[in-house]
Amino acid sequence: MENNTKMKILDEALAFFAENGYKGTNLRDLAASLNITKSALYRHFDSKEAIWNAVLDRMEAYYIEHFGSSEKLPMVPRSCNELIEMSMHMLDFTMHDQKVILSRKLLITEQFRDERARKLAALHFLTGTKEMYTKLFAQMMENGLLKKTDPELLAFAYTSPITVLVQQCDREPEKEPMIRRQIEAFFHHFVSVYGKE
Amino acid sequence: MENNTKMKILDEALAFFAENGYKGTNLRDLAASLNITKSALYRHFDSKEAIWNAVLDRMEAYYIEHFGSSEKLPMVPRSCNELIEMSMHMLDFTMHDQKVILSRKLLITEQFRDERARKLAALHFLTGTKEMYTKLFAQMMENGLLKKTDPELLAFAYTSPITVLVQQCDREPEKEPMIRRQIEAFFHHFVSVYGKE
């Protein structure tokens, strides 16, 4: 079951790195929480840094799997209500999936100490969602569902508030219900301004 | 010159904590960069944690001094162009003042490990600017400069993109010129949508 242990290590390492940072994570505790010894970790990885890199590898793969590459698009909404519905659905995943939450925490806290984390942070917190919605909005404009403007600017105006509030939710999870309502209110405001009935 | 040294320590400590994190900062290097010994630090502070707390104290004071408490408002713009001008002016300060940049980095990276950092992060990245613009927009709506909607929602829609792009600028300072243009474009788009000649 070599592979199984390796994956368990990576799952646990993601949690440790996210909660305590790279420097704040020590291999003894990490191993202990998997009921093995620190030495056993070295059967699967060469060093702490190797674990770190493997965690980032998996994170990258997980991101692509769930949020798609720039080619793979979700279905283009056929109405503004469908847009909101889809956005809320993605938001629920983003705010509740443990791996996604931990990934964000890790990227936020390590982005200035690690080049790869920095690049992935840019993807998570700006370019990723923005590019997706740019394409979506461009299509919706074509289909006469949204007023014609710069789709990228619009996507940026749409996704920034999401990013900010999701980060706020990571900081204060107890405020989640209120935050969810705020985002929903913003979505409705947005379609009331840019939607074309 | 006791006080002088103390302030120099805090300036340097802010830089160290921001660049390397709390755990990543060691007192020997911090002292060395001030041309004193680690032991000398203990003349001015009881512990590493005491330095940390003093750094946060100063940061809080600096924030209030430059971005105002919720009472102290900047002058209400008398036109949408003046709004943009004022916003760009504040943005320039936010993006270039070393202490502000370092404060953001510190808060971003330490927000999950320190309660005070978490609260200050919420202020920096959400509530602070939003509350200020809420009051500003409410006034501007009264004065017939902006269409009447929920001023808080509008402030949120206005400030989130700033927050996101400023963070992006912290990550990739070399892209600053492009980011500045993006924000300016967003401002103009915003007044074209919500402004009332």
Next chain:
DNA sequence: CAGTATAGTGTCCGCACGGTCACTTGTCAA
């Protein structure tokens, strides 16, 4: 059954770090 990977243990090492302490240096007031 013997031989050989593979996963895991326990011990040890070196080092970096936060913190302590006895000691020196410099300055100013009585």
Next chain:
DNA sequence: TTGACAAGTGACCGTGCGGACACTATACTG
């Protein structure tokens, strides 16, 4: 001149951590 106090030094300590290594246990294969 002296004495007191603040600022700084350098050597030292304990500890926690990443990593190396010799050893054990288990399971599969010819």
